[in-house]
Amino acid sequence: MSDKKILIIEKASELFAKKGFEATSVQEITDACGISKGSFYLSFKSKEGLLLSVFEYFGTKLIDRIGAIHHMETTPRKRFEQFFVIQFEEIARYSDFILMQMREQTSPVNEEMLDLMNKMRKKAYETMENLLLNLYGEGIHNHLPDIIVMLNGITHGYIEIIVFNKKKLNIADLASYIVERTDSIISGLTEPFLKKEQLLSFEGTAISITTEELIKDIEMIKRQINDTEDEVFISLDVIGQELLTLDFRKPVISGMMSNLDNSELTEGLVRKLVRFLNR
Amino acid sequence: MSDKKILIIEKASELFAKKGFEATSVQEITDACGISKGSFYLSFKSKEGLLLSVFEYFGTKLIDRIGAIHHMETTPRKRFEQFFVIQFEEIARYSDFILMQMREQTSPVNEEMLDLMNKMRKKAYETMENLLLNLYGEGIHNHLPDIIVMLNGITHGYIEIIVFNKKKLNIADLASYIVERTDSIISGLTEPFLKKEQLLSFEGTAISITTEELIKDIEMIKRQINDTEDEVFISLDVIGQELLTLDFRKPVISGMMSNLDNSELTEGLVRKLVRFLNR
DNA sequence: TTGACTCATGACTGACCGGTCAGTTATTAT
DNA sequence: ATAATAACTGACCGGTCAGTCATGAGTCAA
Numbered sequence: 001m002s003d004k005k006i007l008i009i010e011k012a013s014e015l016f017a018k019k020g021f022e023a024t025s026v027q028e029i030t031d032a033c034g035i036s037k038g039s040f041y042l043s044f045k046s047k048e049g050l051l052l053s054v055f056e057y058f059g060t061k062l063i064d065r066i067g068a069i070h071h072m073e074t075t076p077r078k079r080f081e082q083f084f085v086i087q088f089e090e091i092a093r094y095s096d097f098i099l100m101q102m103r104e105q106t107s108p109v110n111e112e113m114l115d116l117m118n119k120m121r122k123k124a125y126e127t128m129e130n131l132l133l134n135l136y137g138e139g140i141h142n143h144l145p146d147i148i149v150m151l152n153g154i155t156h157g158y159i160e161i162i163v164f165n166k167k168k169l170n171i172a173d174l175a176s177y178i179v180e181r182t183d184s185i186i187s188g189l190t191e192p193f194l195k196k197e198q199l200l201s202f203e204g205t206a207i208s209i210t211t212e213e214l215i216k217d218i219e220m221i222k223r224q225i226n227d228t229e230d231e232v233f234i235s236l237d238v239i240g241q242e243l244l245t246l247d248f249r250k251p252v253i254s255g256m257m258s259n260l261d262n263s264e265l266t267e268g269l270v271r272k273l274v275r276f277l278n279r
Numbered sequence: 280m281s282d283k284k285i286l287i288i289e290k291a292s293e294l295f296a297k298k299g300f301e302a303t304s305v306q307e308i309t310d311a312c313g314i315s316k317g318s319f320y321l322s323f324k325s326k327e328g329l330l331l332s333v334f335e336y337f338g339t340k341l342i343d344r345i346g347a348i349h350h351m352e353t354t355p356r357k358r359f360e361q362f363f364v365i366q367f368e369e370i371a372r373y374s375d376f377i378l379m380q381m382r383e384q385t386s387p388v389n390e391e392m393l394d395l396m397n398k399m400r401k402k403a404y405e406t407m408e409n410l411l412l413n414l415y416g417e418g419i420h421n422h423l424p425d426i427i428v429m430l431n432g433i434t435h436g437y438i439e440i441i442v443f444n445k446k447k448l449n450i451a452d453l454a455s456y457i458v459e460r461t462d463s464i465i466s467g468l469t470e471p472f473l474k475k476e477q478l479l480s481f482e483g484t485a486i487s488i489t490t491e492e493l494i495k496d497i498e499m500i501k502r503q504i505n506d507t508e509d510e511v512f513i514s515l516d517v518i519g520q521e522l523l524t525l526d527f528r529k530p531v532i533s534g535m536m537s538n539l540d541n542s543e544l545t546e547g548l549v550r551k552l553v554r555f556l557n558r
Numbered sequence: 559t560t561g562a563c564t565c566a567t568g569a570c571t572g573a574c575c576g577g578t579c580a581g582t583t584a585t586t587a588t
Numbered sequence: 589a590t591a592a593t594a595a596c597t598g599a600c601c602g603g604t605c606a607g608t609c610a611t612g613a614g615t616c617a618a
Binding site for chain 4: 041
């Protein structure tokens with residue numbers, strides 16, 4: 001990733017967090033970076049493309065740091081504390097902006113964004129499960145969904161104070177404080193409230209794709225091609241026919257998809273198909 | 280409040296929650312209501328005026344219900360549970376949207392919105408303090424900020440599950456579950472982490488106004504008047520001069536402000552000055 | 559020196575948005 | 589039945605924004 005891209009991502013994320021995505025113009029972003037508007041479009045396909053990159057940039061950063069906890073050689077308790085420290089450090093500045101964006105279910109970009117979001121959630125959830133089981137033993141297994149929901153909530157509560165009041169809190173102390181509270185909560189547990197399946201399933205949160213939607217997309221692209229002998233056109237036709245059958249043959253679809261790879265027109269469709277087949 | 284106003288407010292709040300304020304056009308709102316765009320402006324001064332009304336509508340609803348807890352004749356524990364029940368019932372659908380808007384520090388409306396928001400927060404905080412002290416005794420006094428932050432976080436965590444997964448959870452059970460967890464947390468408390476003043480002070484959250492900002496506003500309005508003999512122009516000039524001195528005389532400013540009351544041009548400035556003098 | 563190439567620019571365009579208003583329709587009063 | 593008033597409409601306007609593109613500036617090999 002080039003320096004300029006990083007510069008834009010970091011400046012933009014500040015502005016998005018401060019003013020919101022829609023309310024921030026590309027001009028404002030480029031002004032803040034000291035570059036021209038045209039130059040922006042050398043680095044990013046669109047404003048939405050930038051948004052996706054912002055998510056990728058901070059998301060992978062966070063996932064990497066959380067993933068690295070496993071390699072720390074220390075006590076389970078310290079590891080658990082470290083998990084909170086990382087959250088406070090990394091998410092603090094961007095959580096509001098991330099939360100804000102989560103609600104905007106408009107653009108095609110959000111499809112990819114939801115995927116990334118789910119990947120992050122999943123990673124955080126798995127890590128938390130691991131850390132909790134290591135620290136408190138298998139006995140708490142049934143309580144994991146509740147514990148995680150509550151801990152995430154508590155974390156969020158303190159993040160809001162850090163962000164909103166711009167108060168410099170001692171993050172290490174805070175992490176240790178939260179782990180102590182976790183001790184208390186766990187010692188008092190009786191019956192769990194949440195069942196595992198009530199917790200947001202990471203697969204299910206993504207918008208599910210219907211065959212109807214795919215067929216409509218295919219028809220639209222076919223109309224744009226208009227040459228019935230075109231390789232892409234034929235491939236699309238075959239995929240469409242296959243989708244219409246109730247028990248479509250996945251290999252037929254994935255095979256035909258290989259003919260679409262280079263066409264920019266079908267970029268979005270291919271992405272949808274991949275997600276559709278992998279669900 | 281007329282039926283149409285309520286219709287618009289409720290439809291709009293759904294759209295705002297789904298897509299965000301900026302991303303939702305007035306046309307979309309009126310389409311959803313089955314009325315014309317022009318008709319919208321018979322009920323609301325502007326799109327921002329609508330936003331304020333949405334806040335007022337749900338805010339007062341919530342404040343009323345929370346305020347009514349005190350009149351319930353039951354045990355402190357049941358009252359405390361009821362507090363959560365109300366939150367889950369009322370906030371659930373709108374909390375995300377409310378949180379989302381809190382970050383958009385753009386418009387003049389937000390000034391008023393912040394006031395309402397602070398009123399709500401304050402009410403919720405005071406009520407919680409009361410309920411907690413009644414249930415657990417004065418001993419927890421020093422821990423109140425932490426407890427409230429954590430409980431708000433936990434509440435939010437479960438709200439997210441309700442909202443995001445559209446799962447029908449038993450709210451009464453959930454409230455009771457949370458109160459039990461509160462028992463555990465409180466029984467294990469040692470040293471508080473947050474000090475009272477670190478919790479968001481309800482006055483302080485409003486954006487502070489600088490003299491520089493005011494002077495800039497004044498100069499801008501003066502340029503728009505251009506008649507140096509105009510009463511408003513002279514008043515603005517005097518206020519500007521007064522603000523430039525380090526120990527400005529408040530009476531001079533408030534006196535001059537009375538000359539500005541009727542001018543639409545100075546509406547925003549007057550509001551800022553009032554907040555500035557009252558801080 | 560030249561010309562081919564890359565990178566950067568900002569004026570420009572078409573779409574859209576908030577808000578207005580002249581005109582139409584519905585309702586009530588006479 | 590008619591006049592008066594209120595409620596409503598949608599075409600329209602000024603303005604903003606995302607995205608484009610003709611132009612220019614800098615670089616370097618020939």
